[in-house]
């Protein structure tokens with residue numbers, strides 16, 4: 001594979017040295033070694049990195065500067081770093097340190113996000129900076145999510161260059177992914193505005209932990225999203241992720257209501273969110289809140305990070321979850337991270353025909369024409 005970044009070709013060999021993407025579901029292995037094409041943020045005489053920008057959605061308060069981007073609402077004093085590790089207060093103003101300096105860049109099949117009803121078979125130019133507003137015990141990308149941009153090796157890639165690189169690599173979309181794009185909000189916002197003008201679509205792959213106002217503003221430029229619904233329990237959100245459930249449910253509704261094509265992922269972790277009762281509650285909530293046609297991806301947990309001691313999710317649990325979801329009325333249910341299981345195909349809910357067949361992240365056949373199955377039923381999604 002050759003990736004073109006800022007008019008320069010990066011070969012599979014160089015990419016492998018840097019540690020490009022490795023595994024299904026957006027797992028990223030960080031870059032390693034010294035490479036002259038990668039730069040660390042340059043620090044100016046004033047102590048401000050060239051990757052720093054004045055942050056959006058900041059407010060002054062008696063206790064410090066408040067960030068209103070996500071429900072963590074960090075209140076920071078001079079020099080303090082945010083929970084997401086990429087925002088800092090300097091001279092009483094909040095700055096993002098994650099602007100134009102992605103530590104991960106790749107061209108992925110859009111199916112890897114996963115998005116199954118969104119330009120099937122196309123490529124998404126995928127970027128991430130360091131930082132996250134969660135601290136998931138099972139994070140598969142913890143080496144970039146649980147650190148700050150001054151500790152990762154970064155590309156120098158301002159918004160216009162991201163869009164140009166997406167075009168140069170024949171990508172129809174840009175995916176903000178791997179770590180948590182909510183925390184590099186300004187970079188996403190500026191890049192997606194340019195991409196929209198240039199006819200490139202924008203995709204958020206996110207935990208959905210964002211406040212309503214910044215989300216609605218961002219949705220003006222976002223075309224597709226895959227949001228992790230990590231469990232259906234506030235206690236589990238607190239224990240597993242360091243967050244809360246309700247803001248994520250609110251974000252799902254906002255994405256949908258603002259006209260963004262939405263798909264949802266639920267990673268099932270043994271002992272955390274795998275009971276039939278919880279899965280049934282979640283699916284019934286989705287159905288009764290208008291998400292019957294929103295694709296739901298159950299994905300398999302693999303032992304990682306702080307949950308290395310747990311076993312992978314048993315296939316029986318995943319298949320049972322899919323059955324519960326269908327019984328609740330959800331029409332497009334997938335089981336991911338299970339190669340060869342045949343649970344990646346899109347099936348017409350009316351005639352039962354396989355309308356999109358997939359193997360892993362590859363589309364084998366696509367019978368959808370004009371957004372419809374050959375039987376005439378509309379299959380929701382963005383198909384062209």
Ligand code: SF4
Nearest residue numbers: 067070073074082084
């Ligand atoms: S985006 Fe970062 S700085 Fe802002 S509230 Fe969330 S965790 Fe805190």
